[in-house]
Amino acid sequence: MTSQARPTTGTEGLRRQNTAVVLRALRQEGPSTRAELAKQTGLAKATISVIVADLEAAGAVTEKGSRPGVRGRPGRPVVLRADRFVSLGLELNVDYVSAVVLDLAGQALFSESRPAGDGALTDLARDAVTAHAGEGQTVVGTTLAVPALVRGDNRTVAWAPNLAIEGDGLAAALGELVPGGVQVSNDANCAAYAESHHGAAVGVAHALYLTGTVGIGAGIVQDGELVRGASGFAGEVGHMPVGDSAALCGCGRRGCWEASVGLHAMLAAVGMPELDTPLLTAEAVASRAADDPAVREGLERVGRDLGLGLAMLSSVLDPGVVVLGGYFVPLGDLVLEPARRTLDERLASAAQVRPELRLSTLGIQAAALGAAEQSLGPVFAGELDLGEPAVRTSDREA
DSSP states (O other): OOOOOOOOOHHHHHHHHHHHHHHHHHHHHOSBOHHHHHHHHOOOHHHHHHHHHHHHHHTSEEEOOOEEOGGGOEEOOEEEOSSSEEEEEEEEOSSEEEEEEEETTSOEEEEEEEEOOTTHHHHHHHHHHHHHSOTTOEEEEEEEEESSEEOTTSSOEEEOTTSSOOBSHHHHHHHTTSTTOOEEEEHHHHHHHHHHHHSTTTTOSEEEEEOOSSSOOEEEEETTEEOOOSSSOTTOOTTSSOSOTTOBOTTSOBSOTHHHHSHHHHHHHHTOOOOSSHHHHHHHHHHHHTTOHHHHHHHHHHHHHHHHHHHHHHHHHOOSEEEEOTTHHHHTHHHHHHHHHHHHHHOSOTTSOOOEEEEOSSGGGHHHHHHHHHHTHHHHTTOSOTTSOSEEHHHHHO
């Protein structure tokens, strides 16, 4: 059985929207009594009691302990349950695959990355579902993050310069393995969403996230929501004509930004081999840089080209914070300091404020985490009724 989002009009629509308001309050504020929920949401206490009872019956919330309430009467905090409803986020990248399972409270029940290879993604997806979304649990949604342009149907890959995955075949294949079907999203958008909800961009009104893998992509976040553009393709920054005009890019053209600052470009600049994941690779480079001036010089060049592209993006988008993920994290100031200097040199006016450059705090699973968080979106938007949600793993196995 697969749940379908139903129209949110009339009495039923109002009930679902009010339920979503309560769920969002519990997610944002944590365990709360009914009286506290009424204050946080503006809903009547009687309405809160009905909603909480329905959510308890569905297995989405439970009561936990007690604490003093209004006029000394004890209140029993309502808390989101971690053992009933979950979402799955997956990522397929050039050299690794990742999976994250989240509960309703946004806690990761499972987080793992493996080297890419034949069957690696499907094996990881199967393991995540069978081992970490067990008997009695329900997967409310699954999203796959890919380094590609994804069409507005959130399923069809329009262009993937570093992977041969165009079309909807990947979503269809994964849909045979995981409950409830699969949506597909751009990896930078997913990572940006994760940073705005879990990482270095929490509370930031205008943020830009930059991937640091073989490809370079960007996710644009305003007030916690993604900016996707007219066709959903906003953020395809890796192929801006910035950097070494002679450098050959994976897309077949020369002079793309990622051909100067992507993982392979960085390794060419320092003369070192690639390891299993971008993070392991960059950790080895950072270690070598401590004693090797040639490696530091190569990273200086990468940092300058990084700053050149960021100056262009800053002039167009005016982000308050730029979060750098992937291989940039272990290298830190080895690339960020030359990037900052270049930003200062290239911003056209002293009136322009240089965005704060922050390193991701979420590791290699950032995109998978954001994909899982996006999969919870319909629950907190009132588009998915937890009374008859997606697919239990026991239903799938029956």
